[in-house]
Amino acid sequence: MKRIVQAALALALLSLTPMASPLGSSTAWAADSSFGAGLTGTETTRISELLAKPETYVGKVVRVEGLVTDVCAKRGCWVAIASDQEFQTLRFKVKDGDMVFTPDVKGRKGVFEGVFNRYELSVEQAVEQAKHHAEEQGQAFDPSTVTGPEVWYQLDGTGAVVR
Amino acid sequence: MTAPPAGRHLPWRKWNNLLHRDLGYLAVGLTLVYAVSGIAVNHTHDWNPSFRYVRQTETFTPLVVTDRETLVTELVQALDLPGPPRESFRSAPHLVQLFYDGWSVEADVLAGTALVERPRERLVLRDLNRLHLNHLRGLWTWAADAYAGVLAFLAVSGMFVLKGKKGLSGRGKWLVGAGVLVPVVAIVWARYFGA
Numbered sequence: 001m002k003r004i005v006q007a008a009l010a011l012a013l014l015s016l017t018p019m020a021s022p023l024g025s026s027t028a029w030a031a032d033s034s035f036g037a038g039l040t041g042t043e044t045t046r047i048s049e050l051l052a053k054p055e056t057y058v059g060k061v062v063r064v065e066g067l068v069t070d071v072c073a074k075r076g077c078w079v080a081i082a083s084d085q086e087f088q089t090l091r092f093k094v095k096d097g098d099m100v101f102t103p104d105v106k107g108r109k110g111v112f113e114g115v116f117n118r119y120e121l122s123v124e125q126a127v128e129q130a131k132h133h134a135e136e137q138g139q140a141f142d143p144s145t146v147t148g149p150e151v152w153y154q155l156d157g158t159g160a161v162v163r
Numbered sequence: 164m165t166a167p168p169a170g171r172h173l174p175w176r177k178w179n180n181l182l183h184r185d186l187g188y189l190a191v192g193l194t195l196v197y198a199v200s201g202i203a204v205n206h207t208h209d210w211n212p213s214f215r216y217v218r219q220t221e222t223f224t225p226l227v228v229t230d231r232e233t234l235v236t237e238l239v240q241a242l243d244l245p246g247p248p249r250e251s252f253r254s255a256p257h258l259v260q261l262f263y264d265g266w267s268v269e270a271d272v273l274a275g276t277a278l279v280e281r282p283r284e285r286l287v288l289r290d291l292n293r294l295h296l297n298h299l300r301g302l303w304t305w306a307a308d309a310y311a312g313v314l315a316f317l318a319v320s321g322m323f324v325l326k327g328k329k330g331l332s333g334r335g336k337w338l339v340g341a342g343v344l345v346p347v348v349a350i351v352w353a354r355y356f357g358a
Contacts, residue, residue, distance in 0.1 A: 067250055067252055067262075069252050069254065069260055073211060073214075073216060074207055074208070074209075074210065074211045075207045075211070076211075082252045086231065086252075086253050087253060087254060087255055087256070089254060096207070097296070100296070100298070102213075102214070103214050103216070103282035104265060104282070106262065106267055107248075107249060107250050107262025107263070107264075107267055108250075109250075138216060138218065
């Protein structure tokens with residue numbers, strides 16, 4: 001009996017060892033590069049085009065490509081995608097648990113598909129959202145940075161592949 | 164457990180108790196996995212149950228805002244970074260992000276500050292969460308389904324382990340009722356009074 005328990009403990013420890021590796025050196029992460037329902041469309045829309053003529057695309061399923069510049073630090077429930085133009089990003093948001101983006105997607109390129117939606121935020125809602133975002137990312141929050149009501153566009157995600 | 168006399172069937176309660184006991188032993192490992200991970204993932208509003216972030220602030224002599232390539236080169240020198248980044252991006256003219264394998268730097272070149280961010284896996288906990296949340300999919304889905312079936316059996320068979328005052332017909336029915344009430348009250352509350 002003692003030997004069986006010892007063997008079981010040894011096996012358990014052995015199986016956990018590679019999983020304890022620091023980020024960036026674990027090959028297990030590569031398996032997480034496909035998210036959600038995968039990709040269905042073939043045509044890619046440039047983020048700069050979406051943001052230049054948002055009303056044309058609101059409510060439509062669109063597919064974008066780009067570099068992941070940020071990821072939700074707590075739940076992995078969104079990523080920010082760099083536009084093809086500097087100083088622009090688009091948020092790709094998923095319902096909690098539908099897809100969980102791991103921190104290693106930051107700095108990697110990917111293809112993202114979802115419904116492009118418009119959200120109108122009152123000043124209070126905009127402050128609340130900015131505060132929530134800062135808390136999630138472990139950053140300081142200054143309410144004065146939110147100056148008025150905001151119109152917010154994001155891709156409500158259905159699938160993604162990060163390379 | 165002693166064997167029944169020849170020619171007699173093992174009474175159903177003996178079978179129940181025998182299966183309850185042995186399946187209970189079998190379920191110990193996964194129950195602990197789900198219990199520990201369950202607590203961890205219940206609190207995702209407060210923390211990331213699978214990763215932690217090591218953040219370090221660095222300072223450097225502020226730079227003149229120019230094009231991205233030039234700023235990246237200057238930042239690599241100013242912060243003594245280990246070579247050019249794999250990718251870079253600017254979210255604003257003075258805010259430059261440098262991406263390396265598994266870590267990143269976000270610099271405000273006008274303020275002369277940079278945040279170096281290194282995410283790390285939470286030891287063991289991340290793997291428990293992957294099992295709990297079925298990130299492995301495939302065969303693990305079957306294993307998790309089988310475990311759920313075993314748990315359901317343990318719950319039902321557990322009610323019939325004892326007879327008499329300490330069994331289901333005694334205080335057991337009150338405790339079972341109280342336990343069932345917990346999710347019922349939560350559902351009614353959520354549906355009619357909560358979010």
